[in-house]
Amino acid sequence: MSTWLANAVDRGGATNDWLSPKRQQSLELLQQSRWPTRKTEAWKYTSVNMLVDATFAETSDGIFDAPELIDNLDSIDLLLVDGVLRSDIGDLPSGLSIYSIADTPIEQREWAAEVFTGAKPSKHYFGLVNDVLATAGVLIDVAEGVKVDRPIRVICRQSNGCESHTRILMRLGSNAEAVIIEDFAGEVKSFNTGFSEYIVGESATLEHYRIAMNTGEAISIGGCHFNLNYRSALNSTVVGLGSSLSRLDIDVNHIGEYATAKLNAFYLLNGSETFDLHSSIEHIAANGTSEENVRGIVADSSRAVFNGRIHIHRNAQKTLAELNNRNLLLSRNAEIYTKPELEIYADDVRCAHGATIAEIDKEALYYLQSRGMSKAQAQIMLSFGFINELVDQMPNQNLAAWLRPHLRRRFAEMESTQ
Amino acid sequence: MSMLSIKNLHASVEDKTILNGLDLDIKPGEVHAIMGPNGAGKSTLGYVVSGREGYNVEQGTAVLDGVELLELDAEERARAGLFLAFQYPVEIPGVSNMEFMKASVDAQREARGEAALSSRDFLTMAKEACSKVQLPLAFLKRGVNEGFSGGEKKRNEIMQMLLLEPKLCILDESDSGLDIDALQVVADGVNSLRSDDRSFIVITHYQRLLDYIKPDFVHVLSEGKIIKTGGAELAHELEAQGYAWLTGDSAENTAETSA
Structure with a gap:
């Protein structure tokens, strides 16, 4: 355990709340685990050395990167600053309930405690850290058959020098539908772990976004974990920028048959940023489908890591699973480590996986230049197109419309450092 | 004054000489057809003049309306008024045709030194160009050439040409893979741009296109230089007799395959 973590656990270990029994279990697991180093398979290409002796403030100076308004989104906003819920949970549509983890009514604690570590596997070291330390966050409960028509946007921001650990626990009843946006951004020196767990009920539909836009010195380690029950559907999009250390673990567990998961993710890295995305899709039940498309563009001396695992269990016959990772390198100094993994124990399944790393297509560049665009402009346009294919697929086009100018600005910055 | 004047052009690709002392002089308003056997250097001429990477100019000059092209980057040549309609237009998924053309x-x-067009003004122009080449307006929103048929790609090239209004257009086998109707559309697009201050180079294997786009001159390119020049009637002779009588090869060796 690092000095930082030992101190943090000393504080967190003293926390006595309704999740304490669960936290205690995780603490024990944490104590049995080794601090991740480059010899730890899951952290082979990303170092967490900077956290060994790090110190962060527990309390906020109150200054944080204010969240942006997203035109036409009409979302239900929950603002957490340094893990503290700042928004009032106002009037909610019928069938939707939201509670602060710090202030959970007694009658809600039982189901919420089941969701807690119910979808997130214990293998994630910082997931365990979050189990122990995340006293902040929200519970979201969508009742059976309820379609929540406004997106729920959980906005997590850090103030300068602060450390925070937040948790989102969400339960969708059968036939329910909801849209959730986990919105992480900010560039000030800080450290957050943000883990979320979703139990998607029978025939329920979850549209999920993780905006992983912490940049600069904002260290962010998090995860999104889903249990998909019978005939449920997940559509998830991850938008990643890099920071001095940014890591996200996605786990999708096909618990019930005929569940479908569509995962799109893209990352755009610049400077000396790191973004490390691990995904693991567990096909436990039969007749499930999963389709994962991950794309990245890395510029300057940035580093992207993608590890995508599909694990098809013995009973998961008739599974359809596809995984694809495509990368564009804009600089000779940038690095990409990509590893798709298939592990199949059923004999009647259809699976495909692939990974590519390429430079910008010279013929396409010439085509655009031959129409009068500068090389720099052509490169931005091609980069944008490469990512925009996934942006176009976002079910919420208001969110996509907000995102595109951000991406363009990002591409322009990425070019200027060439 | 010439619109395009190419003198003694020598060019190579990967150390293989393709153009071997090519001369061509085109006056404003003229249409020049370039024909010739496979491997003669027809497409290379388009690439060299438009500035594609990997095509090395070893000697010679190419001056477009007073501007020496060969020193310029591809985009500067385009801005000087050059347009190449590609034989194989590139697909760019994720970038809409509209966005691509407006940026161009x-x-x-x-x-x-002119201001960018407003989106509304450009849309009006683009719609007009789109209907001129008889593509449904939905093609403006689709990814650039993405999933277009061969004919649709060629028409999309002509649409770009209509919008960019170049001084010199090089059509690189814009007729290949087209049926008669599509050929007519491409030809109509070209003919609508014909004017006293615009010139064309039409690279083709077939005389058929030249029935629709009447050339002022027909050149036969072989082994990197022009070996014969004539009027529109030369295309008919070539159609009837092939190139062997000009190149001295036996007809079997120069049998044409469609591109």
């Missing part, structure tokens, strides 16, 4: 037009306007 604006880049050229900016180079001339």
